[in-house]
Amino acid sequence: MHAAGVAARQGREEQLFAGEDKVTYDDIRSEAALHAKLRSEAFQKATHAWAKRQGEMAAFYAQQGHMHTKHMQEANQRAAALILKTHRGAQHNRVDLHGLYVKEALETIEERIQNGEPGSVLYVITGKGSHSRDGQARIKPAVLRYLQEHHIRCQELNAGMLQVTL
Numbered sequence: 001m002h003a004a005g006v007a008a009r010q011g012r013e014e015q016l017f018a019g020e021d022k023v024t025y026d027d028i029r030s031e032a033a034l035h036a037k038l039r040s041e042a043f044q045k046a047t048h049a050w051a052k053r054q055g056e057m058a059a060f061y062a063q064q065g066h067m068h069t070k071h072m073q074e075a076n077q078r079a080a081a082l083i084l085k086t087h088r089g090a091q092h093n094r095v096d097l098h099g100l101y102v103k104e105a106l107e108t109i110e111e112r113i114q115n116g117e118p119g120s121v122l123y124v125i126t127g128k129g130s131h132s133r134d135g136q137a138r139i140k141p142a143v144l145r146y147l148q149e150h151h152i153r154c155q156e157l158n159a160g161m162l163q164v165t166l
Contacts, residue, residue, distance in 0.1 A: 025082050025099060032075035039068035080104040096125040097139050105139045106146055113152065116166040124154075124162040 046061035080100055087096035095112055097105040109124065116122055129137025143162065147154045153165040 023082075025079055025086070028075050028079040028082060032072045032079065035068045035072035035075060039065045039072060042068060076101065076104070080108070084108060093121060094123040094125070097143070098125065098127050098131075100139065102138050102142045106142055109143055109146060113150075113164070113166055118166055120166050122164045122166060123157075124164055126160055126162060128160045 042061045042065035046058045046065060049055075049058035049061060083099040084095075087098065095108060097108065100108065105126075112122055124143060126137070126140035126143055129135060129140065132138055140160070140162075144154070147162075147164065155163045157163050
């Protein structure tokens with residue numbers, strides 16, 4: 001497919017989620033997944049073009065891959081912001097990490113710790129991992145590792161909740 005065809009296809013795909021009034025968390029994660037797929041395809045085409053010594057075409061597809069990486073990251077950031085906004089309750093000392101990727105959860109914890117009052121308590125809901133692909137927790141072990149590495153005290157209140165002393 002030539003540059004014009006790729007641009008037309010990309011425009012149609014970006015319109016899938018543009019302009020909707022009620023965009024959901026799943027919509028945004030689907031947008032990110034679409035960009036991940038398109039990124040993979042673009043980098044495969046770049047590799048193929050490079051192997052055929054078609055440098056310009058390889059550069060074009062590599063550029064497309066990088067663009068899709070950027071769009072994927074932006075979509076994931078929007079999804080994380082939406083889920084955190086949805087989970088935000090009346091309690092400012094509580095953060096629910098359900099639905100976040102590990103990287104997003106760690107960024108959230110880091111921000112909450114940096115902006116928290118020293119000596120205060122933060123309740124961190126990590127979940128047990130029941131909704132993870134293989135039923136194994138991903139967020140909780142990563143958060144515990146982060147807290148340990150930064151010498152931050154925490155206590156496990158139950159299988160899916162930590163009490164962190166800032």
